Amino acid sequence: MTTAISVGVVGCGYWGPLLVRNFRGLANCNLKAVCDVSEARLKHIKGLYPDVEGVTDYKRFFDELALDAIVIATPVQYHYSLAKASLLAGKHTFIEKPMASSAAECEELIDIAEGKGLILMVDHTFLYSSPVRKIVEIVQAGDIGDIRYINSRRLNLGLFQHDINVAWDLAPHDISIILHILGEFPIAVNCQGNAHVTAHVEDVTNMSLYFRHKRFATIQSSWLEPRKIREMTIVGTRRMIVYDDLQTHEKIKVYDVRVERPPHYDTFAEFQYSYHYGDSYIPHIIQEEPLKTVCQHFIDCINTGNQPVTSGREGLELVQILEAASASLKANGAPVIFSRTDKIVSVPELEQAKKVVHVKAFGG
């Protein structure tokens, strides 16, 4: 029997209250207090949960309330300073996606957490969702063959942010899923986009991630679409998966379709692609709220000392990709190549790359 971990949530806007509800629902957790600079948001939470303490001063929150763990759900620009204060106060720390505004900030937070032996987790929510877990299971079982490419679209009208562009807002979900499915960090990133509504804040972006063995992924993000779309296609050499997160029950479909070239041919007349059409199927998925699994995982990691599936390191990798995407946007879509050693990886299709970013390698 483990003792209940006492948790406080900073930031009670749109997402914070969902975290409050989920942490409150866990048996081995005591959601003790919330913090927000807005009295109105604190009043809202107090109205829902009168027993939860509400404070506006984050210093008091970190120093005086005897909390074991802090959850940060403020806008991204405050993640680093709040997480740093939380870790320095000796609290296990959970940060919403994206982890911080720069890779340097993420690295500093990781170093502090490691130095103090604290759990640092980032909320890459979709990795804890049943459909994504099922996709990873199908891919790892070899059912779709080798992945050729992944295409992801996350589009809707709004909600416009002022401090981050649409790639930083929406693409973290796609990037985290893609890295998890492929199990590797990209060689290069490029990104194009435009700011139509708010100056210098891109509301439409198209990002490409290049991986080894000619694999690549494309991510389209938009706040300027009439329809809400949450769709990902994973194309394998043997089968293809379509993941539509807006479907209620049939979120994943596995298509037994593929195209094969004949092994050799001498004349054009002999050349014929071979199209294979087999049965499609819809895997059964147990419906559960991903955020509940996320919150439980954080508490479990605190109790066991195990590293979270989405630790600070995964948070850093995601921010490295977002930073590279921003650099590419500034260079009109020129690719940014990642180098984990001083030797630049040769990617013929990226020869026009203007920028090489040296990233901190964590194994792999």
Ligand SMILES: NC(=O)c1ccc[n+]([C@@H]2O[C@H](COP(=O)([O-])OP(=O)(O)OC[C@H]3O[C@@H](n4cnc5c(N)ncnc54)[C@H](O)[C@@H]3O)[C@@H](O)[C@H]2O)c1
């Ligand atoms: N994992 C997901 O699927 C998901 C979904 C939505 C949002 N998010 C993330 O959650 C975070 C919050 O997003 P949101 O949409 O709830 O934002 P929001 O603007 O609706 O709410 C943020 C809240 O933080 C408060 N706040 C701001 N600065 C503060 C400070 N220094 N101290 C205390 N409180 C402060 C604001 O008053 C506000 O109530 C972001 O990082 C966002 O990316 C994650």
